Amino acid sequence: MIQVKHLTKTFVRTVKSGKRIVKEDFNAVEDVSFEVGKGEVYGILGPNGAGKTTLLRMLAGILTPTSGEIVVGGIEYKKDKNQAKNLIGYLSGNTKLYGRLSPREVLEIFGGLYSIDKATLDTRIEEIIELLDMRSFVDNRIDRLSTGQTQRASIARCLIHSPELYIFDEPTLGLDVLSSRTIIDFMKSEKEKGKTVLYSTHYMEEAEALCDHIIMIHEGCILAMGTSDELKSMTQTHNLRDAFIQLMEEKEVIE
Numbered sequence: 117m118i119q120v121k122h123l124t125k126t127f128v129r130t131v132k133s134g135k136r137i138v139k140e141d142f143n144a145v146e147d148v149s150f151e152v153g154k155g156e157v158y159g160i161l162g163p164n165g166a167g168k169t170t171l172l173r174m175l176a177g178i179l180t181p182t183s184g185e186i187v188v189g190g191i192e193y194k195k196d197k198n199q200a201k202n203l204i205g206y207l208s209g210n211t212k213l214y215g216r217l218s219p220r221e222v223l224e225i226f227g228g229l230y231s232i233d234k235a236t237l238d239t240r241i242e243e244i245i246e247l248l249d250m251r252s253f254v255d256n257r258i259d260r261l262s263t264g265q266t267q268r269a270s271i272a273r274c275l276i277h278s279p280e281l282y283i284f285d286e287p288t289l290g291l292d293v294l295s296s297r298t299i300i301d302f303m304k305s306e307k308e309k310g311k312t313v314l315y316s317t318h319y320m321e322e323a324e325a326l327c328d329h330i331i332m333i334h335e336g337c338i339l340a341m342g343t344s345d346e347l348k349s350m351t352q353t354h355n356l357r358d359a360f361i362q363l364m365e366e367k368e369v370i371e
């Protein structure tokens with residue numbers, strides 16, 4: 117469903133060198149390659165600043181890579197980015213919804229942006245309300261919703277055009293167990309329908325339970341990737357947290 121080949125993003129950062137402040141290039145994402153098949157759930161794990169958001173923003177077509185290639189559903193970004201982006205539902209880490217509207221009104225506006233006809237849109241909105249358990253708050257103002265309800269409304273907005281690939285940046289960050297559960301169940305049910313999910317998280321136990329494959333990244337590079345069992349056996353650990361710490365320590369020793 118998505119192929120990522122040698123993806124790199126270089127930013128400029130400011131560093132102090134003696135008494136001088138100098139600018140230098142650094143790679144927030146460096147030579148990252150992987151492939152996610154249809155109907156798979158891939159988790160991207162990494163500490164703060166590892167490059168997860170930068171990577172997902174490039175995959176969602178929001179940020180232009182410095183080098184490398186992205187192919188979504190057989191369509192190369194370089195050839196037709198808009199067509200490729202139509203296959204994607206992207207949830208950013210800082211999605212803001214208009215507080216005075218209700219989730220239903222947001223969905224109607226986004227449906228209009230995708231030129232979905234009224235009857236199809238009404239049916240789609242009903243499906244999404246069921247899927248994300250939004251019935252009790254779908255007609256309330258967004259600025260009066262709880263954090264978990266607001267997050268579900270943000271996810272709902274990404275679903276309106278029935279994308280094939282979900283790219284979610286920390287969808288369960290800061291949510292209680294019940295709100296997280298709704299979103300995790302949603303990702304599982306979409307996988308069963310053949311949809312593909314690529315998402316970032318800091319929650320190792322969640323990734324262990326949900327993901328078919330895990331990509332561990334550190335300082336922009338892939339540390340390791342595989343199933344949770346493969347990562348644990350490769351590091352001779354019993355959980356992903358220990359596997360990750362071990363892989364980071366090994367990398368630091370090599371450097």
Ligand SMILES: Nc1ncnc2c1ncn2[C@@H]1O[C@H](COP(=O)(O)OP(=O)(O)OP(=O)(O)O)[C@@H](O)[C@H]1O
Pocket residue numbers: 127128129144162163164165166167168169170171
């Ligand atoms: N537009 C930008 N310009 C310069 N540097 C940037 C820019 N965006 C991100 N960075 C830097 O790139 C690195 C990776 O940031 P990124 O937000 O991708 O990490 P992350 O893994 O998502 O972190 P977190 O888990 O804290 O959200 C960081 O050092 C960050 O400061």
